[in-house]
Amino acid sequence: MRKKINVGLIGYGFMGRTHSNAYCKVNHFFDLPYEPVLHVVCGLEEDKAKAFADQWGYRSYTTDWRKVIEDDEIDLVDICVPNNVHAEIAMAAAKAGKAILCEKPLALNGKQAREMVEVVEKAGVPNLVSFNYRRVPAVTLAKQLIDEGRLGRIFHYRANFLQDWTISAQVPQGGMATWRLDVKAAGSGVTGDLLAHCIDTAMWHNGHIKSVCAMTETFVKERMHAETGKVEKVGIDDACMFMCRFENGSLGNFESTRYARGHKALYTFEINGEHASIAWDLHDLHRLSYFDHRDDSIVRGWRSIHVTDADMPYMDKWWVPGLQIGYEHSFVHQIADFLENLAKGKPTSPTFSEALETQLVCDAVLSSAKKGAWEEISYR
Ligand code: SOE
Numbered sequence: 346m347r348k349k350i351n352v353g354l355i356g357y358g359f360m361g362r363t364h365s366n367a368y369c370k371v372n373h374f375f376d377l378p379y380e381p382v383l384h385v386v387c388g389l390e391e392d393k394a395k396a397f398a399d400q401w402g403y404r405s406y407t408t409d410w411r412k413v414i415e416d417d418e419i420d421l422v423d424i425c426v427p428n429n430v431h432a433e434i435a436m437a438a439a440k441a442g443k444a445i446l447c448e449k450p451l452a453l454n455g456k457q458a459r460e461m462v463e464v465v466e467k468a469g470v471p472n473l474v475s476f477n478y479r480r481v482p483a484v485t486l487a488k489q490l491i492d493e494g495r496l497g498r499i500f501h502y503r504a505n506f507l508q509d510w511t512i513s514a515q516v517p518q519g520g521m522a523t524w525r526l527d528v529k530a531a532g533s534g535v536t537g538d539l540l541a542h543c544i545d546t547a548m549w550h551n552g553h554i555k556s557v558c559a560m561t562e563t564f565v566k567e568r569m570h571a572e573t574g575k576v577e578k579v580g581i582d583d584a585c586m587f588m589c590r591f592e593n594g595s596l597g598n599f600e601s602t603r604y605a606r607g608h609k610a611l612y613t614f615e616i617n618g619e620h621a622s623i624a625w626d627l628h629d630l631h632r633l634s635y636f637d638h639r640d641d642s643i644v645r646g647w648r649s650i651h652v653t654d655a656d657m658p659y660m661d662k663w664w665v666p667g668l669q670i671g672y673e674h675s676f677v678h679q680i681a682d683f684l685e686n687l688a689k690g691k692p693t694s695p696t697f698s699e700a701l702e703t704q705l706v707c708d709a710v711l712s713s714a715k716k717g718a719w720e721e722i723s724y725r
Contacts, residue, residue: 445465560586
């Protein structure tokens with residue numbers, strides 16, 4: 346008999362949909378001790394909150410997130426709102442004893458993230474940050490291959506996250522769909538929004554980043570603010586590139602931009618080791634490219650692994666070999682792992698504490714770009 350776990354979702358945008366979809370699907374595919382119940386959705390506009398509740402099957406809706414926290418029936422608070430409100434909601438939820446799933450990046454900056462970690466750890470509540478790409482099976486398989494030592498010593502980690510949706514100067518900053526362009530709501534631009542994904546995955550694959558040297562650019566300096574109606578200075582980074590050193594001695598190279606015409610969400614990484622290399626591309630997310638120098642030379646070459654077999658991460662839960670899954674499934678896996686670990690009393694990665702480390706790297710990247718100098722990262 347599965348135990349019900351009542352979910353209070355705060356935020357009904359794009360991420361609210363990905364998480365809701367995961368709650369709806371998870372028990373159909375994973376055998377879990379818990380069953381999420383869509384209890385309440387919270388959003389700023391009442392008609393939209395109601396429409397969201399109707400569409401996804403939430404039992405109720407509210408426009409006041411404090412009501413979600415105060416509701417004794419809620420077990421899990423899911424935070425899918427702009428970055429500047431994560432801290433207040435997460436800390437209140439922790440103090441009320443709720444389990445928390447928070448969208449990435451954890452906070453506006455490392456200082457705020459550290460405060461959140463302290464509160465959440467003091468409260469002793471289960472916590473998870475939604476760096477979903479770790480749970481794309483091909484990305485999880487990459488981690489397995491690295492941990493098995495197949496690559497040998499790692500020399501290079503290269504990652505890009507390229508988009509093109511803010512090239513027009515007419516795109517406003519602030520407001521519902523474009524808060525990611527408003528530094529007050531987002532904390533930073535591509536560094537916190539996109540590179541944070543790459544950094545989370547990279548440190549999971551390859552260990553801590555030790556030092557960074559970065560440059561950023563804001564190509565469009567002023568934009569109309571959707572809330573004030575005024576043209577205001579843009580405070581976010583439109584593009585960011587950084588090189589880094591990992592603690593294991595390998596070198597990293599990261600790039601992210603929203604000005605790469607033709608690319609919508611091209612997240613790629615390549616890892617080069619002594620014996621083998623791995624490459625992955627979000628646009629072809631069910632494939633992992635692998636090259637192994639130990640193969641006989643006459644058959645040696647990049648192979649494209651179709652990550653659909655039942656012995657590959659998560660794939661025994663889905664269809665039959667050869668039939669692939671997609672982006673939304675990474676969120677289903679995230680919820681499945683969280684619920685499984687919840688029953689065992691085990692943490693699920695990346696926890697708030699691990700997401701703080703990613704935040705510290707983001708801070709160092711932005712600070713390095715500002716100073717034009719290398720920046721060391723201290724995780725203490
Ligand atoms: C930005 O466009 C965005 O939606 C990010 O906020 C997500 O985290 C990323 O997965 C896709 O792009």
